[in-house]
Amino acid sequence: MMANTTNVCFEGMQGTSLSPSTEEHFNFLLQAVQAGEAHLQQDNDGKVQIVYENEKRIPLTHVDKSKAHTIQEGKTAEDVRIRVDVCLEMIEAIKETRTPSGVVIDRSKVQTSAQGKYEEGKQFERLQEVLGKGNCAGDIVVVKDNKTGTEHAVKTVMISEFSPDEVRAWVNLGESESFPSLYLFRLIDNKIVLHMEKIEHGVTLDDIINQHMANLWQKAPDLIRPFSLCMFHGLLSAVKEMHDKNWSHCDLHGGNVMMTKDTMTLKMLDFGMAKPLRQGFNFNHDGLKNDILNAIRLFCGLYIGQDFENNFVLEREIKSGTLKKTLLETSGLKESEKDELLQLIAMTYHVTQDPKQAGYGDTTPVLEHIEHTVYPDKMKDVLRKAAAILFPDYYYGARDIDLQARAEVTDGRGDREDEDKVDAFEFDLDAAAAAVPEELLNRLRISL
Ligand SMILES: Nc1ncnc2c1ncn2[C@@H]1O[C@H](COP(=O)(O)OP(=O)(O)OP(=O)(O)O)[C@@H](O)[C@H]1O
Numbered sequence: 199m200m201a202n203t204t205n206v207c208f209e210g211m212q213g214t215s216l217s218p219s220t221e222e223h224f225n226f227l228l229q230a231v232q233a234g235e236a237h238l239q240q241d242n243d244g245k246v247q248i249v250y251e252n253e254k255r256i257p258l259t260h261v262d263k264s265k266a267h268t269i270q271e272g273k274t275a276e277d278v279r280i281r282v283d284v285c286l287e288m289i290e291a292i293k294e295t296r297t298p299s300g301v302v303i304d305r306s307k308v309q310t311s312a313q314g315k316y317e318e319g320k321q322f323e324r325l326q327e328v329l330g331k332g333n334c335a336g337d338i339v340v341v342k343d344n345k346t347g348t349e350h351a352v353k354t355v356m357i358s359e360f361s362p363d364e365v366r367a368w369v370n371l372g373e374s375e376s377f378p379s380l381y382l383f384r385l386i387d388n389k390i391v392l393h394m395e396k397i398e399h400g401v402t403l404d405d406i407i408n409q410h411m412a413n414l415w416q417k418a419p420d421l422i423r424p425f426s427l428c429m430f431h432g433l434l435s436a437v438k439e440m441h442d443k444n445w446s447h448c449d450l451h452g453g454n455v456m457m458t459k460d461t462m463t464l465k466m467l468d469f470g471m472a473k474p475l476r477q478g479f480n481f482n483h484d485g486l487k488n489d490i491l492n493a494i495r496l497f498c499g500l501y502i503g504q505d506f507e508n509n510f511v512l513e514r515e516i517k518s519g520t521l522k523k524t525l526l527e528t529s530g531l532k533e534s535e536k537d538e539l540l541q542l543i544a545m546t547y548h549v550t551q552d553p554k555q556a557g558y559g560d561t562t563p564v565l566e567h568i569e570h571t572v573y574p575d576k577m578k579d580v581l582r583k584a585a586a587i588l589f590p591d592y593y594y595g596a597r598d599i600d601l602q603a604r605a606e607v608t609d610g611r612g613d614r615e616d617e618d619k620v621d622a623f624e625f626d627l628d629a630a631a632a633a634v635p636e637e638l639l640n641r642l643r644i645s646l
């Protein structure tokens with residue numbers, strides 16, 4: 199283990215007033231020293247260095263990550279020598295530290311053998327279901343643990359594409375309603391395999407925006423505003439939870455947010471691009487801003503069906519005032535709704551603007567504003583109705599079958615009559631709302 203060192207210059211600092219950013223850095227350093235996370239020492243030239251404790255040396259610096267887990271040949275004698283060194287360095291690291299090939303994060307969901315093995319056909323079975331497909335990951339498949347009986351979603355990432363921060367962020371986020379829990383991660387050959395909580399009856403925000411919102415526009419346009427506000431609240435809350443734990447998501451698009459049809463809760467997933475917000479003296483301002491702008495873009499996608507090409511375009515529209523024109527051209531919204539939407543976007547964007555201003559990056563005022571403008575007493579009702587209209591198959595499926603079965607028994611002929619009953623039922627909002635179980639709504643995370 200080696201400590202990491204950084205040179206620092208204190209000359210001329212005494213007695214001078216520091217700029218806000220220098221003062222921020224200085225306070226950060228003081229805190230790190232006070233907490234024992236770093237200490238100061240002089241190097242051979244007498245310069246002061248900050249020495250961070252517990253920072254592991256990154257081994258195998260000259261490894262070509264795309265060649266992981268392959269047997270290699272060198273082109274020249276020197277090349278062979280370097281590869282031999284790299285390989286021996288790795289073997290020594292495994293030998294010295296008894297490096298495991300994975301870690302169980304949640305033992306109530308994953309039970310390995312006494313020898314620490316987790317094998318298909320022994321400790322778990324692979325099921326047929328495929329939950330999705332990733333760009334970096336292959337298929338997201340489902341397995342079932344034979345001891346605990348828990349079904350897991352399993353994601354596999356090539357080691358060359360894998361960022362260790364994905365697991366660091368995930369473990370750091372701990373158990374939270376806003377993210378699927380990580381149960382186990384491990385290395386198998388040249389792949390990292392991640393077992394996680396399966397999001398039951400999940401649908402991505404992309405699917406909601408592209409396929410389901412039309413239902414809401416058609417059958418209950420009055421629900422669009424409160425439903426979209428509620429989702430924006432959920433998105434900003436999850437982003438805030440990550441930022442509060444010092445992580446930026448950095449890849450917040452509609453395929454990386456899922457909603458469960460039964461509880462209508464949002465879950466943010468895929469930390470493959472996650473980065474720490476604050477690292478040493480550096481603060482990832484872009485990461486913070488992009489997460490918040492991405493949340494605004496998803497909100498606009500839900501509310502007005504507007505998909506800004508990227509964050510840069512959204513920002514340009516906000517700054518130049520053309521966003522107002524874009525919204526004015528959006529049909530279907532009342533004037534008051536357009537004004538409110540503009541105000542909310544401006545308010546949210548504002549918190550990303552000035553690192554020196556109090557409240558930088560903190561979306562609490564926006565969350566509170568939404569809580570006050572969407573009447574709390576109506577929220578449950580709104581979500582109940584939205585759930586039934588957005589996912590008619592899910593909520594009517596069982597009753598359709600029931601109606602059909604009954605029709606077949608009673609008259610044995612009339613399919614038409616049966617279809618009419620189902621159609622009439624589908625368009626009855628109150629009946630639809632009543633079909634959503636109370637107990638599921640009570641578990642709503644977004645309690646407005
Ligand atoms: N825990 C889960 N439960 C249910 N479905 C999931 C789960 N995790 C992922 N999925 C589905 O699989 C898809 C891909 O997963 P994920 O985003 O983690 O992969 P990726 O390769 O990193 O994606 P990207 O395309 O963002 O790079 C998701 O969009 C979602 O539809």
Ligand SMILES: [Mg+2]
Binds near residue numbers: 332333453454468
């Ligand atoms: Mg993804």
